[in-house]
Amino acid sequence: MRGLEEKIRTLQLPTDVRWCPKRMTDRSRGRRWYAVRGSDAVRVVLPVRVSRRDFKKVPKGAGDAAAHPIIEEIKRRSREEPDLYPLSGKLLDHKKVRKLTEPCTVVRLHGFRTPPLWMPGKSNRVLRRSREVLLTVRMLFPPDWSEERVLDGVYAALDALREVVREIPRKEILRTCDVVLDQRELRERLERGEIEHRGKRVVALIGDGARPARRLTDVRRHHRIAGPKPEPHIPFEVPEDPDADLVPLEIELPRTGERKRFLPIYEGELFAIAGANAQGKTTLVNAVEAGQDDHAPGDGREYVITVRRTAKAEAGIKRMNGEDVSLFFRELPPGYEGTPENVRGLASGSMKMAAEIQRALEEGAKILFIDEDKAAVNLLVPGVLTKELEGIRTLVEVRDEITSRGVTIVAATGVLDDFTAAADRAIVMEDHRPKPLNLREFRARLARYYLERARRYRSDAEGPEGG
Secondary structure (H helix, E strand, O other), rough: OHHHHHHHOOOOOOOOEEOOHHHHOOOOOOOOOOOEEOOOOOOEEEEEEEEHHHHHHHHOOOOHHHHHHHHHHHHHHHHOEEEEEHOOOOOOOOOOHHHHOOOOOOOOOOOOOOOOOOOOOEEEEEEOOOOOOEEEEEEEEEOOOOOOHHHHHHHHHHHHHHHHHHHHHHHHHHHHHHHHHHHHHHHHHHOOOOOEEEEEEEEEEEEEOOOOOOOOOOOOOOOOOEEEEEOOOOOOOOOOEEOOOOOOOOEOOOOOOOEEEEEEEEEOOOOEEEEEEOOHHHHHHHHHHHHHHHOOOOOOOOOOOOOOOOEEEEEOEEEEEOOOOOOEEEEOOOOOOEEEEEEEEEOHHHHHHHHHHHHHHHHOEEEEEEEHHHHHHHHHHHHHHHHHHEEOOOOOHHHHHHHOOOOOOEEEEOHHHHHOOOOOOOEEEEOEEEOOOOOHHHHHHHHHHHHHHHHHHHHOOOOOOOO
């Protein structure tokens, strides 16, 4: 539709709206703007700049944060205002565009595959110097619309978009900037090792009042981009118990000056999040993992802050092509080729998990996430039969070799009491609330439990048949 593209280029734009010249002249594959007529729709993608004088107030480095409330308001109104219907696909009820307009409370994702959401980034940000917001908008029109009607629709949509940009309160924009910059400053301080507590470096912070529970949707299927779960939703309360080495860390937030309490997670420790089924263990572990991302106000994880170098190890089936599992396997089970340092073959759940842990160590991960529900149990804790038959060194047995490198292990634990007992510090989730777990007392209870079971087994073994 070269003709329509040329007409769009010469379209008389609303006041305070202009094309983004560099992006409008790129005709290479994957170009940033186009107009295409298909059998199901006329697709138009346009990069535009909308000016607003008070954008000069946006702090340096917060262009994507400033764009977040603008984009979200445009998404919301594109489902309600006829002139903005092309952005939500409502003229066609087109699923692909509706995906783009689903709300998103994440401002920036670190090391994550681009989600199918219209969100802040290089193509959508506030430009302080020119006092403009750059927006790459996508529109859909019915396939039988004439060029003139499409042009009228584009013009009306841009005029309505301009009004949305002008009407968003400056306080809302600057509030988002402050919240995001707080996260980034704290994360950079964690990365540089500048935050210490009780003589130990901190690698993650869980803030008082955090709301980690997520609501997955057809679009936001991953916990990193999923929005907050609706009420009821129990906020995180920082547990405090000096006997359990759980002492809150109070920090003054860099931008707002507000003082906030955090639960710190230390460098080189095994931190266990224990509890029964469906009490929020995995949810909290996921929130700490998502702490490497920037979250907008209202997300609930704004003040869960984590260093960016993280990894997760899970069980599963995988083809091994030279992976190293020598930390856990002294020799290879039958059916594998190579050596423990260079394995080839179809991996079992425990071998895949072992390879992921060692890869994380090689790549310099600062935090390793383990979820008991998704792990190979025989790689976590030793057992009589598995020790005799497999000869695997478990995570409990090699944990000192891992943590001595400065790697932190954050684990969700349930029935594997040996794994929980191996932790340096722990909390237990009860009724979705974190409570201190005194590991010294827990180990004493666990020892009594094992002694009682041992007496029963000995009695059975020494009975009439066993004797």
